Amino acid sequence: MIDRRTLFGAAAAVTSAVASLFASRQASAAVRTKSLSNDIEVRGTYSEGRLERLPEMDMESRLEFTQGFRNWSLRNFGRKSSRRINELVKEAGFDPKVSPPIDDVLDVVGDDLTVWTSVRCKTTAQQIMWNNLVDGFYANKDGYLAELEAADNSGPGTLELNASLSIPDYTKHEIHIQPGGYIGDPLGGYVYHYGVNVFTLDLSSEDVFHRDLAAIVPVPEDGKMERFLDIGTGVAQLPMAVKERFPDADIWGIDVGAPMLRYGHMRAAEQGLDINLAQRLAENSGFEDNSFDVVTAYILFHEVPTEDAKKILSEVRRILRPGGVFFPVDFKTYTQVRPSASGRFNQWWDHVYNNEVWTEEYRDSDFIQLMTDAGLVVTEDAPTLQKRFWNSVMATKPA
């Protein structure tokens, strides 16, 4: 493993010659309206012009392997392992369709080699994914830092960074074992974006998921959608896509992680999207009362402890205008669906070995009740991209 504890502190960086390899860039597609100074785009973009190809073919190939191996670990070996878990649980006298407590599942699994070898594969897939990304981007660390620096004050769109923001401990974990997490690696935005694409088995995805999601973001009943906020916005893929759907609206995204926002701002500016990104906390956003028509959160809440989720929900209620809509897309909680034994085991893996520190607490909570307690009116059949998978809830602020 790369020693990430020293990596991000180290000043020395290799400036690679890759950036100057090509005299001319690949012509890029329609969405790209202008290039920023210092833009590194060695190998051009994928077909729609929204995502830059990785800077070296070998890096891209390694990630293609990682994606293939992850796919095999989940769909091929993973299925075999899931069947084994359910068999073992059944042999022990439990109903595998409704998981017994995780301690019982772990007891009956014991040292089973199929299960643990499969877990080894899945975990290593995740590790080599991050290793390949960090290794590849850090080969030209100075180049990427300069590219970000140049974009910080370029538009369209604005970027507000707050170097003195007091960062809550719960956000400092290396969630998904991403080296440095959301706040600790200056190149974390790059690493996260491509990492999530590999994780979702779509390395060259040009924000397709977020564009599909933007298309189903509900608007208030009165049809007014002039101001929009995405909390825990990460690399700002959702606000970018929402801006394309509502070009005249005032679009905001906030996140605790500066590396995520800087990369997101750079991409938005490159694509000519006028959105505002700010390094602020979802529980203390600094926006005025009643100032947004729609607030979204995509896969934020499973990474937040329940006590802090409550604070975020009160804040959402405060900044939404009466009749405004809140659309938090996340996993189903255990109050919404009881997992099978193998499903439960896989969620436990995610929590312990993929370092989803808060996800068990989230799944144990009654998120619908939390929204209601915060003074929001909840609807349970909200638009969703996959009803079986996502929580499919939304809420409005009462008049």
Add this chain to the structure above:
Amino acid sequence: MTEGANTKATHRGDFIPPQTEDVFLNNAALDNVMSTVIALGSEFWALQKRMNVMETLLEENGSVSKEMVEAYRPTEEQAAAWEEQRDRFINRVYGFLQNTDPDSKRAG
């Protein structure tokens, strides 16, 4: 980390590493060997892809340079064929890892 929290120059802050070690096979060395073998697959595939691209370029142009390899964009058919080639490679090489039937024993 030596730098203070959220250093302005780099816009990064302190983070908290995971507390759990990923040893699944009751022997850290065995886990490590497994990871090395898997990681080698990604290195192998990078070389294989390079060969694929070079063969294509040589067939098309009779010559090849590093720049041409880096800039190459596979056609849709190539992308699909290479993905299949990769998946067959993974099945061939890593399929062995699934031979973990608890009843399988040495003869004699």
